[in-house]
Amino acid sequence: MTNRLENKVVVVTGGTSGIGLATAKAFADDGAFVFITGRRQETLDAAVRSIGGRVTGVRGDMGRLEDIDRLYEAVRQxxxxIDVLFANAGGGEFAPLGAITEAHYQSTFDGNVKGVLFTVQKALPLLRDGASIVLNASNVSAAGTPSFSVxxxxxxxxRSFARNWMLDLKDRHIRVNAISPGVTETAGLDHLFGGGAQAEGTKNYLAGLIPAGRIAQPEEIARAVLFLASDDASFVNGIELFVDGGQKQI
Structure with a gap:
């Protein structure tokens, strides 16, 4: 606990599990006022209890513009x-070329692209000059992955948003950076890999491809997000920070 973000107002979308939950907890432990979003009320309530501190849960799907408006209205109250925005909400599923459906494309791009775009754009009236925006990208965009093209x-x-938005926001001195995690131990990953022994086998295989020799824990990604959000990264802008144990550097 460093108190670098004491009394800062932080928004974390998709903050009910995995990287989002770990990051929201890290912000709260650092003294921030934290707002998180989640699509299911029961899960959202459980996350709020788990995080503790000064945290507010707002139910919403960040692929829906009216839900984003509801989030920022809750902040305004x-x-x-807003001092820090971590646009983290999103997800995906496997689908090889030839089996990609319009629904698969729509769901992925609504959550990961449309949601991030309008989460940031609709935050602009509340973001203070000098604020920090962190976008959750992924190391999979740096190399090919079978059945994961969408x-x-x-x-x-x-990742491209970060490069462009830092220029759009330079007059307000708002920094925009992207975090690109690698394989991370989360419930979402287990679901993606089919659960149970199948998921464990896939994670063990992938760990063997990572120079660090293991997959990440969500708290490790969270610490990197806090660095980018804090004044410790005051001259860091527009970067993609890989937090993947060195996987994409070889």
Whole structure:
């Protein structure tokens, strides 16, 4: 606990599990006022209890513009500005070329691209000058992955947003960076890999491809997000920070 973000107002979308939950907890432990979103009320309530501290849960799907508006209205009721925005909500599923459906494409791009775009754009009136925006991309956009082209393309778009938005926001001195995690121990990953022994086998195989020799824990990604969000990264702008144990550097 460093208190680098004491009394800062932080928004974490998709904050009910995995990387989002770990990051929201890290922000709260660092003294911030934290707002999280989630699509299911029961899961959202459980996350709020788990995080503790000064946290507010707002139910919503960040692929729906009206839900994004509801999020920022909840922030306005308590605070005049946002200091940090972590656009984390999103997800994906496997589908090889030849089996990609319009529904698969729509769901992935609505959550990962449309959601990130309008989460950030609709935050602009509340973001203070000098604020920090962190976008959750992925290391899969840096190399090919079988049956994962739609998800990978959506995360490449997120990474591109950081490069472009730092220029759009330079007069307000708002920094925009992308975090690109590698394989991370989350419930979502287990679901993606089929659960049970199948998921464990896939994770063990992937760990063997990572120079660090293991997959990441969500708290390790969270610490990198906090760095980018804090004044410790005051001259870091527009980057893609890989937090993947070195996987994409070889």
């Amino acid at each position: 308590k605070h005049d500005q 998800y990978s393309a959506s995360k490449a778009a997120v």
